[in-house]
Amino acid sequence: MKRKFGALEKVDADLSYKADFAGQYTQYESQRHLFVQAPTSATDKGIVFFRDLIDFIAHVADCYPLETANFPEDLIQLLSLQHEHLGSELLEKVVGSLVLLRRKDIIDSPRLLQTLFPLLVTTPSKSLRALLYKKCLSDLRTSNAKVTNHRLNRTFQTVLSNLLTSDRTSSKGLWAVKFTRELWKRQIWTDSKAVEIMKEASLADNEKIIIGGVRFFLGGDKEREELEDESSDEAAIDMGKIKHQVGINKKTKKKARQMESAIATVKRKERKKKQPHPLNFSAFHLLHDPQGFAESLFFKHLQSSKSKLNLEQKLLVLQLVSRLVGLHKLTVMSLYSYFIKYLTPRQPSVTSFLASLAQATHNLIPPDVLESLVKKIADEFVSEAVAPEIASAGLNAIREICVRQPLAINKTLLQDLVGYRKSKDKGVMMAAKGLLGLYRETAPSMLEKRDRGKEAAMSLKSGERKGQRFGEQAAGQIEGLDLLEKWKEEELQRKVGTHRDARESDLGSDGGDDDDGWEVDDTSDSDSGGWQNVSTDEDDRVEKPSKRARHDSRASSKAEDEEEDEGEDKENKLSQASEASKSEAAVSSLATTRILTPADLAKLQELRLAASINDALPASQRKRAAAARQATLQRHVDDPLTAAEIEGPASLSIKNTKEQRIALAKAGKEDKTELRKSTTARRKEKKQEQGKSTTNREKARKKNFLMTLGKAKGKQKRSLVDRGKVLKAHKERGKRGGKRGNNG
Numbered sequence: 121m122k123r124k125f126g127a128l129e130k131v132d133a134d135l136s137y138k139a140d141f142a143g144q145y146t147q148y149e150s151q152r153h154l155f156v157q158a159p160t161s162a163t164d165k166g167i168v169f170f171r172d173l174i175d176f177i178a179h180v181a182d183c184y185p186l187e188t189a190n191f192p193e194d195l196i197q198l199l200s201l202q203h204e205h206l207g208s209e210l211l212e213k214v215v216g217s218l219v220l221l222r223r224k225d226i227i228d229s230p231r232l233l234q235t236l237f238p239l240l241v242t243t244p245s246k247s248l249r250a251l252l253y254k255k256c257l258s259d260l261r262t263s264n265a266k267v268t269n270h271r272l273n274r275t276f277q278t279v280l281s282n283l284l285t286s287d288r289t290s291s292k293g294l295w296a297v298k299f300t301r302e303l304w305k306r307q308i309w310t311d312s313k314a315v316e317i318m319k320e321a322s323l324a325d326n327e328k329i330i331i332g333g334v335r336f337f338l339g340g341d342k343e344r345e346e347l348e349d350e351s352s353d354e355a356a357i358d359m360g361k362i363k364h365q366v367g368i369n370k371k372t373k374k375k376a377r378q379m380e381s382a383i384a385t386v387k388r389k390e391r392k393k394k395q396p397h398p399l400n401f402s403a404f405h406l407l408h409d410p411q412g413f414a415e416s417l418f419f420k421h422l423q424s425s426k427s428k429l430n431l432e433q434k435l436l437v438l439q440l441v442s443r444l445v446g447l448h449k450l451t452v453m454s455l456y457s458y459f460i461k462y463l464t465p466r467q468p469s470v471t472s473f474l475a476s477l478a479q480a481t482h483n484l485i486p487p488d489v490l491e492s493l494v495k496k497i498a499d500e501f502v503s504e505a506v507a508p509e510i511a512s513a514g515l516n517a518i519r520e521i522c523v524r525q526p527l528a529i530n531k532t533l534l535q536d537l538v539g540y541r542k543s544k545d546k547g548v549m550m551a552a553k554g555l556l557g558l559y560r561e562t563a564p565s566m567l568e569k570r571d572r573g574k575e576a577a578m579s580l581k582s583g584e585r586k587g588q589r590f591g592e593q594a595a596g597q598i599e600g601l602d603l604l605e606k607w608k609e610e611e612l613q614r615k616v617g618t619h620r621d622a623r624e625s626d627l628g629s630d631g632g633d634d635d636d637g638w639e640v641d642d643t644s645d646s647d648s649g650g651w652q653n654v655s656t657d658e659d660d661r662v663e664k665p666s667k668r669a670r671h672d673s674r675a676s677s678k679a680e681d682e683e684e685d686e687g688e689d690k691e692n693k694l695s696q697a698s699e700a701s702k703s704e705a706a707v708s709s710l711a712t713t714r715i716l717t718p719a720d721l722a723k724l725q726e727l728r729l730a731a732s733i734n735d736a737l738p739a740s741q742r743k744r745a746a747a748a749r750q751a752t753l754q755r756h757v758d759d760p761l762t763a764a765e766i767e768g769p770a771s772l773s774i775k776n777t778k779e780q781r782i783a784l785a786k787a788g789k790e791d792k793t794e795l796r797k798s799t800t801a802r803r804k805e806k807k808q809e810q811g812k813s814t815t816n817r818e819k820a821r822k823k824n825f826l827m828t829l830g831k832a833k834g835k836q837k838r839s840l841v842d843r844g845k846v847l848k849a850h851k852e853r854g855k856r857g858g859k860r861g862n863n864g
Contacts (some may be wrong), residue, residue, distance in 0.1 A: 138184070141180065141183075141184055141187065142187065144173060144176060144177070145177060145187055145188070147173060148170075148173040148174070148177055151166065151169065151170040151173060152170070152194060152198070154166070155167075155170060155198075155202075156198070156202065159202055159205035159206075160205060167207060167210055170210070171209065171210050171213045174195070174213055174214065174217050175213060175217065177191055177217075178191075178216075178217035178220045178221060179220070181221060181224065181226055182224045182226060185226075188226075191221075192218070192221055192226060192227050192231075195214055195217060195218055195221075196218070196235050198214060199211075199214050199215065199218070199235065199239065200235065200238075200239065203239060203243065203248070208247060211248060211251075212251060215236070215251060215252065215255055218232060218235065218236075219232070219255055219258075219259065222259060223262075229259055229260075229263045229269070229272055230272060230275060232259055233256060233259065233260075233272075233276060236252050236255060236256050237252075237256060237276075237279065239252060240252040240253060240256065240295060241283070241292050241295060253295070253298070256299075257299065257302060257303075260272070260273075260276065260299075260303065260308065261303075261306065261308060264308045268308075273308075273309060273311075273313075274313070276299075277309070277313045277314065277317060280295075280296035280299060280300065280317050281296070281313075281316070281317050281320060283295070283296050284296050284317065284320045284321055284324060284329075285320055288323075288324045288325045288326070289324075289325045289326055290326065291326055291328065291329070293321060293324055293326065293329045294326075294328055294329055294332060296317055296321060297318070297321050297329060297332035297333060297336070298332075300314050300317050300318055300321075300336070301318075301332070301336050301340060301343075304336070304340055304344065304403075305340065305343045305344050306344075307344060310401070311406070312406040312407075312408065315403045315406040315407060316408070318333045318336045318337065318340075318403070319333070319407065319413055320333075321333030321336075322334050322337070322413075322417060322437075322440070323413075323416055323417070323420065327428060327429060327433065330421065330429070330433070330437070331433055331436060334436050334437055334440050335436065336403065337403055337404065337440050337443075338436065338439060338440060338443070338760070340403055362378070362379060362382050363379075368813075404443065404444065404447050404448070407444075410444050410447075410448040410450060411448070411450050411451075413444065414441050414444040414445055414448075414450050414452055415452060417437055417440060417441050417444075418441050418452055418454070418455055418458075421434065421437045422434060422437060422438060422441070422458060423454065423458065431468065431469075432469075435469060435472055435473070435476075438473070438476050439472070439475075439476050439479070439760075441455065441476075441480070442455075442476040442477070442479040442480035443479055443760060445479075445480045445482070446479045446480055446481065446482055446524070449482045449483075449484050451484070451485070452480075453489065455480060456477075456480070456485075456489050456490065456493060459473065459476075459477050459493060460492075460493065460496060463477075463493070463496050463497055463500060464500050465500060465501060465506065465510050469763070471513055471517075471763035471766045471767050472763045474497070474513065474514075474517035474520075474763075474766050475517075475520075475761045475762055475763050475765065475766050477493065477517070477521065478517060478520035478521050478523075478524065478761050478766075479760065479761045481520075481521050481524040481525050481528070482524050482525065483524060483525050483588075483590075483592075485525055485528075486590070487525065487527035487528050487590060490521065490525055490528035491528055491529065491530065493521075493528075494518055494521060494522075494528050494529050494533070495533060497514050497517055497518055498514065498518065498533060498536075498537060500514070501513060501514025501515075501517070502514045502515055502518075502537060502540070508543075508545040508547055508548050509547065509767075511540070511543075511545075511547075511548045511551075512545070512547035512548050512550070512551045513766055513767055515537060515540065515548065515551035515552055515554075515555060516551045516554070516765075516766050516767075516768065517766055518537065518555065519551065519554050519555045519558055520761060520765075520766070522555070522558060522559070522562075523558060526558075526559070526562045526563045526566075526588050527563075527588065527590055531566050534555075534559065534566055534567070535567070535568060535571075537552060537555055538552060538555060538556045538559075538567070538571055539552075540552035541553045541556055556571060560572060560573050560575075560576040561576075562588060563588060564576035564577070564579075564580050565580060600724055600727055600728040600731065601724070603724070603727040603728070603731060604720065604723060604724045604727060607723065607727060
């Protein structure tokens with residue numbers, strides 16, 4: 121009966137609230153009609169009352185759906201038609217009420233964005249634009265929080281694309297750049313449609329939109345990685361510290377709730393770590409037509425005389441074009457002639473131009489096109505008349521070009537540049553040695569004999585290393601597959617050997633009594649019945665050459681030394697032909713002849729790990745150096761080349777001032793003091809960083825001596841009975857885990 125009576129009271133209360141709500145909604149409609157008829161004549165008191173009514177109805181609209189059916193449309197019309205006359209507070213309240221209705225699922229997300237985005241593009245109010253941009257972005261993030269809303273994303277991406285292509289000179293397209301860049305950074309949009317929007321922005325006619333699109337391609341992926349790293353590091357929870365505080369401090373419900381919350385957060389992070397990582401492709405790899413995009417950028421913004429971009433903006437576009445050409449191995453032949461007028465030491469930001477030229481180089485560019493550029497850099501930058509910083513930058517730029525296309529330089533110029541390794545300046549010397557080390561690895565035949573080094577000369581003579589030919593591509597295979605194939609062959613040989621030993625032992629045990637240990641010759645051989653030719657002592661002797669023969673050999677050796685250089689090219693050609701056949705045979709056939717099982721893959725990983733451990737040993741320093749050079753070659757595939765990397769060796773040529781040397785010396789002393797600290801001091805600092813306190817024994821040791829006198833005198837006056845009581849209490853307290861009973 122009590123439950124029925126309570127339910128009846130609730131129904132009566134709902135009916136009474138409904139009447140109150142109807143009265144409030146009537147007042148809202150009257151205030152809205154008054155404001156729409158005369159928005160400029162509304163008083164401050166009336167506006168505040170109207171704002172409170174909008175806020176009230178928006179919060180309870182889901183409780184009265186029939187009465188508030190026209191409420192969202194009224195707000196949309198009010199915002200679309202009267203936004204210029206609405207005050208800042210009333211405008212913010214109307215926008216906030218629409219967002220609240222979206223969260224209550226009274227209106228959907230496309231309807232909200234259709235209302236807010238046109239207003240965002242057209243309004244001149246800066247504060248309103250900031251508010252609308254924030255709300256639109258928040259709604260897109262909320263709609264894609266749990267599951268990706270592909271339908272909404274496609275609709276909004278189409279709106280942004282149309283905004284860019286409808287009028288390429290208008291600045292309205294800047295909002296498309298802002299939305300796309302922010303959603304790409306937060307990994308909400310990761311598809312090719314977003315990349316196409318930024319491609320259209322890069323080809324616009326407005327300078328701000330162009331630079332926004334170009335900066336997206338040059339730095340959008342880096343921003344996404346930095347945001348991901350910040351989100352993973354910002355909420356680190358130290359469970360050891362929390363458990364320590366819970367065990368020491370007073371036990372309360374609040375502390376228990378904090379402990380449960382921390383445990384739930386840690387478990388959620390662990391689950392997130394175990395989830396498969398999403399495949400976030402770079403924006404460069406999602407372009408549909410990189411060749412057409414690179415040509416359009418170059419001809420429209422760089423080569424055209426109608427371009428309004430300044431030098432700094434053109435340099436950004438040039439970096440984008442060069443990265444596209446180098447990454448996708450495109451062919452834009454007029455790009456390389458564009459660089460010639462900028463390759464002088466007096467050119468501002470010349471190292472950026474050198475880095476862009478190196479990025480635009482790959483092994484499919486004809487060497488004749490690059491040879492003139494390399495010669496121009498060598499003539500302008502590398503000579504004894506220029507400063508050491510300029511010479512080292514020029515040598516490093518030539519090296520970066522030759523890393524990607526070793527055939528871009530001739531033998532004469534290469535030998536001249538390698539000669540700078542004997543320079544007294546450290547930066548120039550290191551840059552020249554880097555160029556020398558590169559060609560020892562890639563094309564040692566282009567170097568003179570004295571510059572090749574021992575390993576390069578031996579490998580060139582044996583045919584292991586050959587010169588690279590234009591357009592040649594190396595055959596790819598699974599990393600470490602040759603180790604697995606070698607291991608399988610060894611296992612097969614070991615099994616065959618064990619079976620052979622077992623068979624021989626069985627045969628020896630069966631026929632040992634008949635043979636008595638003697639070996640019996642097989643008489644079934646067909647050659648056993650004939651005579652056997654035995655070499656005599658005269659055949660084994662070696663005849664000594666006569667004096668005339670020795671004289672002729674000396675004369676012929678001189679002729680051979682003269683003809684050795686001429687025959688070297690022929691040997692190289694023969695070695696290249698033999699190497700081609702060897703490389704075809706060297707490619708492992710394991711991946712093409714059988715399917716790798718999970719056990720094979722596990723063994724492959726184990727063999728890779730063992731090989732990496734062997735490479736880390738001191739005995740394999742040369743292998744590590746070769747691997748480092750190979751890693752340098754592979755670094756240029758996706759990573760951008762910056763001006764700082766071109767200027768790297770130049771920093772060795774600059775001598776430190778007296779103040780810098782003093783600062784370095786002081787920094788070294790601080791490091792030494794850190795190293796001299798004892799283990800106890802380091803442990804104490806670590807405890808203080810973790811927020812942990814010291815032990816009671818350490819506190820008693822640091823206590824003031826005068827404060828301990830009273831306790832010491834009291835202990836001396838204790839009787840035997842009192843001392844027994846104290847010891848007994850101490851034992852009982854230890855059994856239950858101290859004064860607070862921490863044993864649980």
